[in-house]
Amino acid sequence: MSGTPKIQARDLLVRYGDVIALDSFTADIPEGVVGILGPNGAGKTTFIKVLLGLTEPQRGTYVINAEVPPSEIHDIIGFMPENECLKGGMNAFEMVSYMGSLSGMSTIDAIQRAHEVLDFVDVGEERYREISSYSTGMKQRVKLAQAIVHDPEILMLDEPTNGMDPEGREEMLDLIEKIGMFGKTILVSSHLLHEVEQVCGYAAIINEGKLLRQGNIKELLQSEEGRYRIKVRGSKDSIDGFVRALKRDHHVESRIDESEQATLVVKGIDDSDELLDLVRGSGVQIRYYRPDILSLEDVFIETFEGGEYLGD
Amino acid sequence: MGIDPIEYTPWHGNRSGISHRIFVVIKKIFNTSVRSKGVIVLLLIGSILVHLIPIINAVIVPQEKLTAEIMVRGLPTLDPYMRGELFLIFSILLAAVVTSDLISSDYQDNSFILYFSRPIKPPLYMISKLLGGISVISMFCFVMPMVFCITVISTQTGSDYWTSLKVMGLTALAGLLTTSFFSVMGLMLSSMTKRKAYAGVGTFVAFFAPTLIAEIFSEFNVNWRLLSPINVLHYTFDLIYGYDIPHNIDTSLFFVALFTYILLPLLITYIVIQRRAMGK
Numbered sequence: 001m002s003g004t005p006k007i008q009a010r011d012l013l014v015r016y017g018d019v020i021a022l023d024s025f026t027a028d029i030p031e032g033v034v035g036i037l038g039p040n041g042a043g044k045t046t047f048i049k050v051l052l053g054l055t056e057p058q059r060g061t062y063v064i065n066a067e068v069p070p071s072e073i074h075d076i077i078g079f080m081p082e083n084e085c086l087k088g089g090m091n092a093f094e095m096v097s098y099m100g101s102l103s104g105m106s107t108i109d110a111i112q113r114a115h116e117v118l119d120f121v122d123v124g125e126e127r128y129r130e131i132s133s134y135s136t137g138m139k140q141r142v143k144l145a146q147a148i149v150h151d152p153e154i155l156m157l158d159e160p161t162n163g164m165d166p167e168g169r170e171e172m173l174d175l176i177e178k179i180g181m182f183g184k185t186i187l188v189s190s191h192l193l194h195e196v197e198q199v200c201g202y203a204a205i206i207n208e209g210k211l212l213r214q215g216n217i218k219e220l221l222q223s224e225e226g227r228y229r230i231k232v233r234g235s236k237d238s239i240d241g242f243v244r245a246l247k248r249d250h251h252v253e254s255r256i257d258e259s260e261q262a263t264l265v266v267k268g269i270d271d272s273d274e275l276l277d278l279v280r281g282s283g284v285q286i287r288y289y290r291p292d293i294l295s296l297e298d299v300f301i302e303t304f305e306g307g308e309y310l311g312d
Numbered sequence: 313m314g315i316d317p318i319e320y321t322p323w324h325g326n327r328s329g330i331s332h333r334i335f336v337v338i339k340k341i342f343n344t345s346v347r348s349k350g351v352i353v354l355l356l357i358g359s360i361l362v363h364l365i366p367i368i369n370a371v372i373v374p375q376e377k378l379t380a381e382i383m384v385r386g387l388p389t390l391d392p393y394m395r396g397e398l399f400l401i402f403s404i405l406l407a408a409v410v411t412s413d414l415i416s417s418d419y420q421d422n423s424f425i426l427y428f429s430r431p432i433k434p435p436l437y438m439i440s441k442l443l444g445g446i447s448v449i450s451m452f453c454f455v456m457p458m459v460f461c462i463t464v465i466s467t468q469t470g471s472d473y474w475t476s477l478k479v480m481g482l483t484a485l486a487g488l489l490t491t492s493f494f495s496v497m498g499l500m501l502s503s504m505t506k507r508k509a510y511a512g513v514g515t516f517v518a519f520f521a522p523t524l525i526a527e528i529f530s531e532f533n534v535n536w537r538l539l540s541p542i543n544v545l546h547y548t549f550d551l552i553y554g555y556d557i558p559h560n561i562d563t564s565l566f567f568v569a570l571f572t573y574i575l576l577p578l579l580i581t582y583i584v585i586q587r588r589a590m591g592k
Contacts (some may be wrong), residue, residue, distance in 0.1 A: 052429045054590060074431035075327055081429075085422045089344070101336040102430050104327030119318040146426065151323035208414050 003067065006031050006154060006185040007051065012060035014046050014209070021046040022057065023209035029187065032095050033180040033219075035196030038188040038206035044189040045082060047206070048156045051187075052079055064154060065185075078152030080143045082159040082189075092118060092127040092134070092142045096149050103150035110149070117145040119134060121175060136163035140172060150181060154232060155179065155186045161195060173199045197296040205303050220299050227253075229292040230264045230275070234284035242282035249274075265292055333432060334440045341444025350409045355452060358402030363470065366393055367463045374467040378476035380553035382464070383483055393460060394486055394549050396447045400542060403494055404519050406452050411498025412512035413587070419506040424589050436584045438578070440501070445495040446538040453494070454487035474476070488550050493545055494519075494575060500577035503584040534560045538569040 005028035012025040022043050027262055036044045049055040051064060053074070064073050087095055093114055100110030117129045121141040126134070131142060140160065147155060148288070160176065161169040177199050180186050190196050197217060204214040213220070223265055232239060239262050246252055251267040269275055345351045355502040373389055374381065386392035393399070418424035427437050461480040468476060494515075501514040522539045529536035537543045538561065547566055557566060 026506060054425065054428055056590070072431075074429070077429065079426070079429035081422070082424055083422055087423045088417065088421045089424075098336070099426060099430070102333055102427065104329075104333065104431070105323075105325060106332075109323070109325045113323055115323055116318075120320050120485055122317070148320075150327075168375060174318075182320060182322055235486060 003022050005029055007062065007187075008066075009047070009050075009062040010060055012047075012050060012057045012062065014043075014050060014057050016054055020209050022050065023061075025060070025206075025209060025211055027204055028184065029204070030202055031183065031185050032201045032232070033176060033186045033188060033199050034198035035203040036187055036202055036206060037191065037193065037196055037296075039191055042206045043209040045158055046209070047115065048079070048158055048187065048189060050214040051147060051156065052077065068153075070110045075150070075232065076153040076190045078147035078150065078155045080155075080157045080160055082162055083137070086131045086139055086142055086146075088132055091125055091130055092138075092145070095131060095142065096127075096145045099146040100149040105150055113149050113151075115247035116146070118142075119171055120148075120178075121145045122171070128304050137165060137168040140164055140168070143159070144172070144175060153184055155184055156189075158189045160188060160190070161192065192206050193300055203296065205300060206301075213299075217296065221293075221296065226269050227265065227267045227292045228269050228275075228289060230266060230289050231261060231287040232264070232279075232284040233261050233287055235260065242278065242284045247283060261287065316591045325387045327484055329586070330431075330436065334436065334443065335383045337437075337440035338444045338447050341441070345410050345444075345448040349410070351406070351448065354402065354406050354409060356454055358398075358406065359456055362396065362402055362452075363407050363460060366390060367460050370460065370464045371467055374469050376470035377462055377468050378461055378464045378479045380479055380482070380555070383479060383486070384549050384553050393456065394483070394490075395546055400545075403449070403453050403490060404516060407445075407449055407494035407498040408512040408515035410448045411495060411502050411515060413502065413508040414441045414445055414499055415502040415581075416505050416508050416511045419588065420508075424585075426544065428589050434582065434589060437589075438447065438582055438585055442495055442499050442578075445499060446491050449495055450487070450491045454484065455492040457487045480556075482552050486549055489548060489552070490545065493541070496577040497541070500581045500584075502590075503581045532557070535562050535565055538565055541573050542567045544573055 003168065007027075007029035009025055009027045009029075012022045014022040025047065027047075030129070036047065038044050046055060050057050051062060063074065068076055085096075090098070096118060097110040097114035100113050101107060105113060115127075121144050123138060123141050123145065126138060131139065133143065140162065144157070144160065147157070157176065161172050165173060173195055176186060176188065180199070180210045188196060188200060200217055202215070203217050203220060207214045232242060234242070236257075239257075243252060243255060243262075243264065246264070246266060250269060253265040253267055254263075255265075275289065347429065352412040369390060375387075381387065382390060383393045384395050386395075415424075418427070424437075428434070430569050432440075458480070461476075465473065465476045465480065486585050497518055498511070498515045501518060502508075505514070517539055523542050525538035526537050526543060529539070547561065548570060550557050557563065
């Protein structure tokens with residue numbers, strides 16, 4: 001992470017009765033598009049609500065952009081909730097301009113800006129139709145428009161692609177990416193990992209109210225240097241011997257046996273020559289040998305399974 | 313996405329202060345209410361029956377001056393203006409219709425979260441909503457009585473304009489009090505439910521049910537009359553216009569009732585909003 005974090009949370013504790021929503025939650029959120037990952041009920045929305053001042057933590061502190069006075073913090077935040085939140089009896093243009101005015105824009109600015117952001121999210125002439133007649137995808141776009149109408153510095157998007165079709169999702173992610181280019185901090189709370197992988201430069205993985213892992217997405221995916229996937233062929237005894245030899249200096253993370261073949265995931269191989277030396281005397285043949293490429297889904301699953309290679 | 317998608321553009325304007333944001337909410341409520349058929353019909357029928365007839369009467373039969381008697385006691389040719397039953401019924405009906413969705417609709421469509429994620433705290437939200445309701449209800453309870461006073465004064469036969477203006481000032485006070493009295497109760501009930509209809513009916517019942525109970529129990533002790541917000545409002549009119557409240561009513565109990573009917577709904581509204589929106 002470079003520079004001062006835009007959002008700092010320290011030791012946050014939030015309880016709803018007996019349920020602990022955030023448990024000693026500590027995180028540093030940098031500038032850029034940041035994914036908040038976790039299964040349903042992990043504490044993602046609670047974390048966002050704490051930052052918005054909608055939920056008061058029983059313990060802990062948080063700072064949102066230390067350069068802005070606390071009294072003005074809400075002026076620089078935009079929020080797109082997960083649930084339906086659009087006012088009934090209004091059209092999209094009225095709704096977005098009203099929200100702009102509530103964020104402190106003059107009436108003229110709010111009107112002009114509402115048109116701009118509705119154009120940006122691709123809501124055309126439908127903006128004059130009552131919101132209740134919109135499809136889910138359209139509503140998501142309007143929700144995004146009301147969140148960005150006042151050009152917030154920090155944007156919190158709670159499951160932004162919820163209920164959208166694949167094409168709509170792609171377009172929403174494209175919009176988020178475009179907004180992110182303007183030096184904003186965008187928190188994308190999601191359980192859809194490929195989406196986060198697609199738009200976010202940084203990710204924080206949460207479960208049961210705790211931060212399990214955070215870091216630059218590239219680093220998360222490439223952090224396992226020297227982690228290789230090897231497929232070998234040979235008799236069971238020779239494969240066993242090869243694995244024993246490997247284990248002397250390396251960590252064999254997994255082994256999947258098929259008939260006279262085994263796929264191994266091995267950590268700590270710095271030099272392919274040493275592997276070839278081991279193979280020579282073991283009586284196995286190498287079918288393939290390649291770096292093990294992780295997806296965010298792998299990282300996520302391994303983190304949840306307590307895989308040692310991901311533990312902080 | 314279109315063939316030539318429109319890019320994001322930053323905004324470089326200045327943000328306004330709190331007062332502008334309050335004004336935005338009031339304006340929205342006012343505009344929405346005066347476009348509502350229910351409000352238009354109520355305002356129209358109520359204004360004709362309650363305000364227009366006395367105004368025409370005042371033009372046809374000019375008074376010597378505007379007096380407190382005209383406003384709360386009535387004349388042989390004129391019903392008591394501010395204490396008239398129709399004035400009361402239409403005020404309550406209007407309050408029920410206007411305030412019923414002030415907060416309940418924000419619960420219903422979950423939009424209150426959009427207010428509180430912006431620099432709008434629960435007290436500001438409550439005040440904005442209250443003032444929005446007041447802006448509409450005051451058209452009936454404040455503006456029209458002012459029109460009546462101006463009509464009486466402009467057609468009066470006597471030269472004691474000072475007394476007339478004084479009564480007009482007192483009427484302004486009574487009108488504002490009436491507006492607030494009905495608005496806070498309506499706002500409280502609106503904050504307690506997601507259903508506009510429940511809030512509307514609740515407001516109506518909140519005024520008439522205690523009145524019914526008060527009438528029954530006042531046979532045993534006359535102070536039971538203070539259970540009725542309508543009676544409390546009437547006694548307040550008496551005080552404003554310089555009359556005494558009935559001698560057998562406990563004055564300190566009356567003031568307790570008056571403040572309770574105004575402050576308690578506000579306090580309850582605040583607590584409910586705080587709990588619902590902020591989880592406290």
